[in-house]
Amino acid sequence: MRQMLLKALASGLIMSLFPFAAISAPAGPSHADSLLRLLSKTHDAVGRERIYVQLADLSGDSLELAAPYWDAALAEARKSGDLYGCKDALDFLVRKFAGRDSQRAEKYIALADSILPGPRHALFRSSLYAYYIWKLMNDNNAVETVKHELDRLKTKIHNELSPEERIEWEFLTGLSLDFSSLATEAYDNIGKAIPYVEQALKKLEAYPLEERLHMERICRDELSELYMLSKDKRAEKQIQQCIDLHRAWLAMDDRFERPYRDTTGYTMRAYSKMLYLRELISKEKATQYYGKCMELARARGDLAEIYSTSARYYQYMEEYERAVAYIDSAVTVYKRNGTKADFASIYAVQSWLYEHLGDYKNALEALRESNTIRHNDRVEEAQNSLAEMQTLFEVGQLELEKSRLANRMKFIALLAGGVLLLLLVGWSVYQYVMVRRLKQIRRQLTDANQEITRQSRRATESEKMKTAFINSMCHEIRTPLNAINGFSELLLEGNHDAEARREFREQIWSNTTALTTLLENMLELSSLVSSEAPLPQTDTDIGLLCAERLEYQKRQSNNPQVEYIFKGGGRFLHHSDQRLLHDPRDRQPAAERRQIHRRRLRHALLQEG
Known part of the structure; x- marks a missing residue:
């Protein structure tokens, strides 16, 4: 039972830790209306902040009403550079939203970092x-x-x-x-x-009071709880110091009047907290603190505080009947107002009080009620845990499915990437082969174009040579024919002597022989050009060949005025020499010898294979 009472005591202490300020009495709507009308006419940041703060004070502990006003007051305080106003608004908003909307609480904490930077x-x-x-x-x-x-x-x-x-x-x-x-x-x-x-x-x-006040109050609140649970008499001093810090914070607000601000909520709860000290303070001090708490609670009209504190006080004063009655009243108020409370611990304390009064029946009923509430709480907690685990299990399954799907998508992406890479490699190889083929075709086309150009040039040159050759041959053929015709006509006239006629016959025979030789050479040359068989190759003395050809040409020309001179060292082909030497110039006079002497014949030997 002692552990149960201690736990109930701890529960009550936790409920009183870090209390919130509340207005002593709700003001009428006329005050809020007048402030709202005044707000529309006020344009400076200081004046608007004052109106928003007063509207927030009128809203009291109602978060739905007060939060928008505190937000607006914070914005105006930030504009005007009011550090106290910024701290007051942030302190209220964080404390209110910490247990209801953690995201908004974190937003205001982050906002404090930007509004109030620096070590100060x-x-x-x-x-x-x-x-x-x-x-x-x-x-x-x-x-x-x-x-x-x-x-x-x-x-x-x-x-x-x-x-x-x-x-x-x-x-x-x-x-x-x-x-x-x-x-x-x-x-x-x-x-x-x-x-x-x-x-x-x-x-x-080590810090000034203005900087350390809020953190020190939280630390002293926690330390008073620890002293109380450890049965340390220093708890009373810590609670009193918390009250002094709260009053010091209120005293620092000298900006403007706040007629609707409640300054008693924290102090009332601190005096109520003193009654938890029990044997750590005397009954006289307990009565003194109880009186102060009741004075503030009655002024505020806080029935829940009146009943709960009175129950603790009369329990400490060992007036158990009154304590039980106040517990019943407190439970009724809690249930009516929907206040969250540890009813199991409250009924456990009531059972203990009934037991000391000797009312075992009510003690048993209170204990059963306490156990029922604990059982229901545990069942509800178990159901919540089960639902949470089920949710976590479902979330886990979803995460697993998500992971599998992600892995599958990764595999598909990897496979698609591999296929794409293979296609890219194949396309690159194909492009490389095509480029090489195109280069080869281009090279072949270039070579073909060059060959065509060469062939065209050769054909042009051949045509020119052919034309020149035909012209030359016409001249070569016409010359002996003209001579034959001319001498034949002279011979047919019959009015020439025998010597002249003999000379005419010799000229006819000579030109006929020359014409026959020319035609034979043309046929032989044509045969050589059209034939694809390789020319017969034997060892030949070019010098002797040239000498023989000169001698033969000398006999054929039968022109004593033409002198044939051969000097060694040159290499002449047979037909080239014949073509060169068989020239009409052999019938020209000696005066033209210098020109023949000055001509030079160059032979180039092309050896194939």
């Missing part, structure tokens, strides 16, 4: 993040949240953590030990978290 505001930014981590851990009952953040900070130790990060690391370490001890019901280990939080507070003393 580093502790304030750390306080926002520390509260956000605490809220996530408290709502989700997950110590891993803090451990993950600690691991992140540990990785930076080697890179020299900043002083503010070291303070944050000390606080989160203590917070992790605290919640892990409560989660595992290892209450004796709670005291191990105290040195870390104390070390964080010691390091905070």
Whole structure:
């Protein structure tokens, strides 16, 4: 039972940790309407910020109403350079959204980094993040949240953590030990978290109050919880210091009047927290703190706080009947307002009170109710865990299918890439072969064109040579024919003497022989040109051949006026010499000898094979 009461006590402490400010009494709608009308006429940032802040104060703890006004107030404070206004708005927004919309809370934390940069505001930014981590851990009952953040900070130790990060690391370490001890019901280990939080507070003393206030209040709130659970009398002092820090923060706001701002919510909960100290304070002090709490609660009209605090107070004062009655009233208010509370622990405490009153029947009913709630909570938790695991399983299956599909797509992409690569290689080889073939064809065409050009040039030259040859042959043939015709006519006239007629016959015979030789040479040359058989090759004395041809030509010409001279050293072909020497010039007078002497004949021997 003692452990159950301790757990209930811890649960109540967690609910009171980091309280939020609330308005003492909701103002009428006329105030909001007048402020909205005034807002439309106000154009300066300072004036608009004041109106937005007052509208937010009128909205109280209603996040739906207050959040838009605090957003607008933050924007105006940023324009006017109001650091207090920026911190006040960010503090409210992060605390409210930390347990409801983590994404928006993270957005405001990131916004704080941009609005309030530099080491001067580093502790304030750390306080926002520390509260956000605490809220996530408290709502989700997950110590891993803090451990993950600690691991992140540990990785930076080697890179020299900043002083503010070291303070944050000390606080989160203590917070992790605290919640892990409560989660595992290892209450004796709670005291191990105290040195870390104390070390964080010691390091905070080096900073001005304005810079350290928010972080110090969070640290002292946590340290008071640790002292309380460890039965350390220093808890009372820590709670009082938290109240002083809250009042100091309110006193720093000297910008404008805030008639609708509630300044009692935090103080009321702090006095209510004092009643958890029980034997750590005297009954006189407990009565004193209870009176202060009730005064503030009644002024606020907070029935839940009145009933819950009264139940704790009368339990401590051992007036169990009144304590039981206040517990019933508190449960009724909680259920009516839809307030989230640990009803299992509350009924367990009520059962314990009935047991001390000797009302075992009601004690049993309260205990059964507590066990039923715990059982339902565990069943609901198990169902949630099962649903979560089912969701994770389905997500895992989807991830597996996604992974398989991704692998399949990768395989298809790889296969397609391989096929494409093969096609590309094949296309490259084909292009290479085609390029080589085209180059070869182009080379062949070029060679063919060159050959055609050469053949065309040869044909042209051959045609020219043919024409020249025909002209020459016509001349060569016509000359002896004319001579034969002429001498034949003279011979037929019959009026010449015998000597002349004999000479005419000799000339006719000589020209006939020359014409016959010319025709034979033409036939032989034509036969050589048209024949594809290789020419017979034998050893020949070119000099003797030339001498013989000269002698033969001398006999054939029968012209004593033409002198034939042969000098060795030249190499003449048989037909070339014959063609050269058989020339009409042999019938020319001696005066033309110099021209014949000056002509030079060049022979080129082309040997094939």
